[in-house]
Amino acid sequence: MGVLFGTSIDARTLRNLTDDGLILRQWVAVMLDTQPGVYWSAPTCGASLRAYILRGLTPDARAAIEAEVAATLREDERIASVDVTATQTFTGGGGVAVRLAIKIHAKGAEGLPFQLVAVASADLVTVILQGTGN
Amino acid sequence: MAISIKSLLTPLDKAAVARDFYTIFGLLIGYPVAFQDGEIAPAIVDAVIALLVDKLWNPLVLPALQAVYLDYSFGDWLSLIAWLVYNRPRIMAQAATQTLVVENTAAIFAGTIAVGSIRVKNTVSGKTYTNTTTGAIAAYTSGSYPVPPATLAAYQVALVFEADEAGAGSNAQPGDLSATPVSAPSGLRIQTNAAPFLGSDAESDPNLVTRARVAVTSRSSSGPLGAYLDAALDPVTAFTSRRLPAPSSWGASAPAILRVRVQQPGNGVVLVWCASGSGPAAGSNALVDTDVFKANVAIQLFVVPPGATCTVAPAILQTLALGTITLDVSAESRVTAAEAIATATAAVDAFFSTLPIGGARDVSSPTQGYVFFKKVVGVLTAGFGVENVVCSGFTADVAVGGNAVVAPTYTFAANIVTQGA
Numbered sequence: 001m002g003v004l005f006g007t008s009i010d011a012r013t014l015r016n017l018t019d020d021g022l023i024l025r026q027w028v029a030v031m032l033d034t035q036p037g038v039y040w041s042a043p044t045c046g047a048s049l050r051a052y053i054l055r056g057l058t059p060d061a062r063a064a065i066e067a068e069v070a071a072t073l074r075e076d077e078r079i080a081s082v083d084v085t086a087t088q089t090f091t092g093g094g095g096v097a098v099r100l101a102i103k104i105h106a107k108g109a110e111g112l113p114f115q116l117v118a119v120a121s122a123d124l125v126t127v128i129l130q131g132t133g134n
Numbered sequence: 135m136a137i138s139i140k141s142l143l144t145p146l147d148k149a150a151v152a153r154d155f156y157t158i159f160g161l162l163i164g165y166p167v168a169f170q171d172g173e174i175a176p177a178i179v180d181a182v183i184a185l186l187v188d189k190l191w192n193p194l195v196l197p198a199l200q201a202v203y204l205d206y207s208f209g210d211w212l213s214l215i216a217w218l219v220y221n222r223p224r225i226m227a228q229a230a231t232q233t234l235v236v237e238n239t240a241a242i243f244a245g246t247i248a249v250g251s252i253r254v255k256n257t258v259s260g261k262t263y264t265n266t267t268t269g270a271i272a273a274y275t276s277g278s279y280p281v282p283p284a285t286l287a288a289y290q291v292a293l294v295f296e297a298d299e300a301g302a303g304s305n306a307q308p309g310d311l312s313a314t315p316v317s318a319p320s321g322l323r324i325q326t327n328a329a330p331f332l333g334s335d336a337e338s339d340p341n342l343v344t345r346a347r348v349a350v351t352s353r354s355s356s357g358p359l360g361a362y363l364d365a366a367l368d369p370v371t372a373f374t375s376r377r378l379p380a381p382s383s384w385g386a387s388a389p390a391i392l393r394v395r396v397q398q399p400g401n402g403v404v405l406v407w408c409a410s411g412s413g414p415a416a417g418s419n420a421l422v423d424t425d426v427f428k429a430n431v432a433i434q435l436f437v438v439p440p441g442a443t444c445t446v447a448p449a450i451l452q453t454l455a456l457g458t459i460t461l462d463v464s465a466e467s468r469v470t471a472a473e474a475i476a477t478a479t480a481a482v483d484a485f486f487s488t489l490p491i492g493g494a495r496d497v498s499s500p501t502q503g504y505v506f507f508k509k510v511v512g513v514l515t516a517g518f519g520v521e522n523v524v525c526s527g528f529t530a531d532v533a534v535g536g537n538a539v540v541a542p543t544y545t546f547a548a549n550i551v552t553q554g555a
Contacts, residue, residue, distance in 0.1 A: 005168050006167055006168055007167045007168065008167070008168040008173055008174060008175065009173075009174040009175050009178070010174075011174050023168060026173075026174070027168075027170070027172050027173055030172045030173070030174070030177070031172040034172065039171070039176075039177065039180045040148060040180060040184055041148070041149070041152055041176065041179075041180045041183075042171040042172075042176070042180075045171040045172055046172065076170055076171070076172070077170065078170065
């Protein structure tokens with residue numbers, strides 16, 4: 001069982017997931033790949049990066065992504081603070097991707113921030129865990 | 135703990151199901167599991183509950199369960215149960231039909247007019263009607279039309295037209311039909327209808343429930359009250375359910391008798407009063423093939439026991455002048471005066487079309503029926519945005535005769551009002 005977040009379910013294997021860092025990474029990945037309104041029980045849940053990208057990445061939109069992603073993640077009771085920095089990259093095929101550097105301080109582990117990097121293109125969201133509190 | 139049938143037959147609410155799930159889950163699982171929004175577990179729960187509730191239980195399973203209980207059954211499930219269990223098929227909508235005179239105004243077409251080749255239109259409702267019979271017509275070759283009346287018949291033929299849409303929505307008053315067909319062989323036109331087109335809607339759920347409920351009483355040889363209702367509400371089925379053919383001149387549909395009251399004044403006398411949705415039932419027990427005549431035949435043949443005497447008659451019309459009904463409509467509701475009046479008109483008509491013969495009764499007046507003032511006001515104020523209702527001619531309960539059916543007269547006015555500061 002995770003020290004901070006208990007037990008989750010691994011989305012790929014449906015087995016128990018108990019590593020706090022992996023729980024957090026998976027949660028962020030789901031949140032960043034979920035269009036608000038998908039879940040009837042939580043209609044505001046999610047901040048779909050792909051939707052942002054498909055809408056067009058102007059400088060203003062990029063700044064909005066940082067603010068909205070941070071605000072969305074901050075709503076979770078496990079999160080003490082979030083810092084998001086967005087950079088725009090170009091994929092090999094001429095597409096656009098967004099790279100988010102996400103620094104999360106979880107409650108109960110303020111001295112051990114989780115460092116995540118989320119890379120989103122029009123068809124894929126990937127979240128990479130770069131450091132954990134465990 | 136007792137759980138009522140009503141609770142069991144109420145549509146499930148997803149949030150309530152989710153609460154129950156999490157309660158049970160919390161009791162069964164001894165360690166904390168992440169259920170925050172965005173986690174996998176609530177996403178799975180969310181999808182499974184939505185599937186069970188929205189796709190399976192509420193639209194499929196629940197109506198099937200409700201169908202078993204007549205008070206909860208509705209729609210096609212009610213039709214099925216009423217037919218299979220009670221042998222009372224729903225009376226389907228009837229298309230309005232009428233005979234129209236077709237005229238040939240040119241020399242282009244002559245010969246037999248095929249079925250379905252002429253379609254005419256109601257200039258008021260926009261509904262269309264198509265000929266269902268054929269007839270031969272001569273070409274008109276004598277100059278400009280019309281010809282003198284003496285020779286006109288050669289260029290005319292009477293054909294039966296039927297509404298393309300079944301139901302009362304295709305009814306037409308005399309003169310409503312356009313003389314110029316929507317489609318027809320060249321040169322043909324019609325004389326607009328001198329008589330109305332009158333169809334009928336499919337039997338409503340409450341009426342079908344009533345017929346299903348009293349169906350079993352039709353098998354009694356002692357003339358129970360329900361048997362009178364059963365025969366009067368559907369005399370055709372009174373024949374067919376006994377494997378007897380109904381008189382061929384009656385047609386396949388039941389008459390428009392929707393309300394029946396049975397009175398037993400004593401000495402073996404039974405009085406049956408019949409009403410339609412709008413007033414007394416049509417005809418009498420002496421006018422052949424009228425609605426009351428059909429009910430009378432079925433009742434005398436299949437219901438009245440030896441020693442009893444039954445008279446079937448149309449209910450007596452009792453007019454109730456509501457006067458001017460003034461609706462105060464909230465400006466904040468964004469409902470227009472016309473919309474409020476239309477809603478209130480439909481509501482008051484629906485109320486009086488189902489008011490029992492003899493009026494409504496309650497525990498305070500078990501024998502004398504009334505039109506209860508507060509009930510009518512409640513019906514009128516049920517429309518969205520209506521804040522207050524005043525009826526100039528109707529301010530208190532009105533007693534209704536035991537054999538009377540109430541038909542209201544009224545005019546509407548509406549005021550758009552704003553809440554005072």
